[in-house]
Amino acid sequence: MKARYLTVAGVLLLLFAIGFSACFNPREGYAPEQPIAFSHQIHSGENEIACGYCHVSPGEGPHSSVPSINTCMNCHGQVATDRPEIQKLTQYWEDGTPIEWVKVHDMPDHVKFSHSPHIQRGIDCAECHGQVNRMDKVEVTNPFNMGWCVDCHREPEHNAPIDCVTCHY
C-alpha cells in the first residue's frame, strides 16, 4: 500500500519535473542577446562563409558546435580591427577567456536529438533553423516541440520512426 503511494508520488514528481523543464525550453521567436554582436547576415549572407566553416561537421556527430575564438581570429587578426566589437573580441582572445555564447536552441534532457540522421537524409539546416544567413541575431523559427518533430517524421516522404524510444531516454 505504502509502496503504491510512493510510486504515485514519484510519477507526479517526474511529470512536474518534465513540465518544469518544458517551461524553459526556448520557444519560437526566442532570440537572446549575445556577448558579442555576431551577425550571420554579415558572415553567411554578405560574405558567403559556409556554415561548416564555423559549425564543424554537424552531420557527423550528435552535436553541432559553436566555433572557438581561434576560428574568428583566422580573419579578425586582420579584418575590421578598428571596430569596437572586434576590439572586444580581440580582448577575449588576449585574455584567453572563452566567449559564453547563450544557447538559442536547447532540448530538455529527456529528449535525444542528433543532427546526423537528419543531415544524412539531406534535410537542409534551413528546414529547422530558418534562413539563418539572413539573421543578424539567431532566432528560433519553428516550435521545436514534440508535435513538430513527430509531424515531420510522419510525412510519407520521410517515414521516420515515431515510437517513444526514438526520441526519449
Ligand code: HEC
Ligand atoms: C563565421 C562563423 C559562422 C558561420 C559561417 C555560421 N555560424 Fe552559426 N553561429 C556562429 C556563432 C559564433 C554562433 C553563436 C552566437 C549566435 O548565436 O549568434 C552561431 C550560432 C548558430 C545557431 C544557434 C545555436 C544555438 O545556440 O542554438 C545556429 C542554428 C546556427 N549558428 C546555424 C548556422 C547556419 C545554418 C549557418 C550557415 C547558413 C551558420 N550558422 C554559419 C558562427 C557561425
Ligand code: HEC
Ligand atoms: C572567413 C572570415 C571571417 C571569420 C572566420 C569571422 N569573420 Fe567576422 N567578419 C568578417 C568580415 C569580412 C566582416 C565584415 C567586415 C566589414 O564590415 O568590413 C566581419 C564582421 C564582423 C563583425 C562586425 C564588425 C562591425 O562592427 O562592423 C563582428 C562583430 C564579427 N565579424 C565577429 C566575428 C566572430 C565573433 C567570429 C567568430 C565566431 C567571426 N567574426 C569570424 C569575416 C570573418
Ligand code: HEC
Ligand atoms: C531536423 C532539424 C534540424 C536540422 C536539419 C538542423 N538542426 Fe541544428 N539543431 C536542431 C535541434 C533540435 C537543436 C537543439 C539540440 C539540443 O539542444 O540538443 C539544434 C542545435 C543546433 C546548434 C546548437 C549546438 C547544438 O548542437 O546543440 C547549432 C550550432 C546547429 N543546430 C546548427 C545546425 C546546422 C549548421 C545545420 C545544417 C548543417 C543544422 N543545425 C541542421 C535541429 C536541426
Ligand code: HEC
Ligand atoms: C524536417 C523533418 C524532420 C524534423 C523537423 C525532425 N526530424 Fe527527426 N528525422 C527525420 C528524418 C527524415 C530522419 C531519418 C529517418 C531514417 O533515416 O530512417 C529522422 C531521424 C531521427 C532520429 C533517428 C531515428 C533512428 O533511425 O533511430 C531521431 C532520434 C530523430 N529524428 C529525432 C528528432 C527530434 C527529437 C526532432 C525534433 C526536435 C526531430 N527529429 C525533428 C526528419 C525530421
Ligand code: HEC
Ligand atoms: C520524433 C521525436 C519524438 C517522439 C517520437 C516522441 N517524443 Fe515526446 N517529446 C519530444 C520532444 C522534442 C519533447 C520536448 C517538447 C518540449 O519541450 O516542448 C517531448 C516531450 C515529451 C513529454 C513532456 C511533455 C511535453 O510535451 O513537453 C512527454 C511526457 C513525452 N514527450 C512523451 C512521449 C511519448 C509517451 C512518446 C511515444 C508515444 C513520445 N513522447 C514520442 C519528441 C518526441
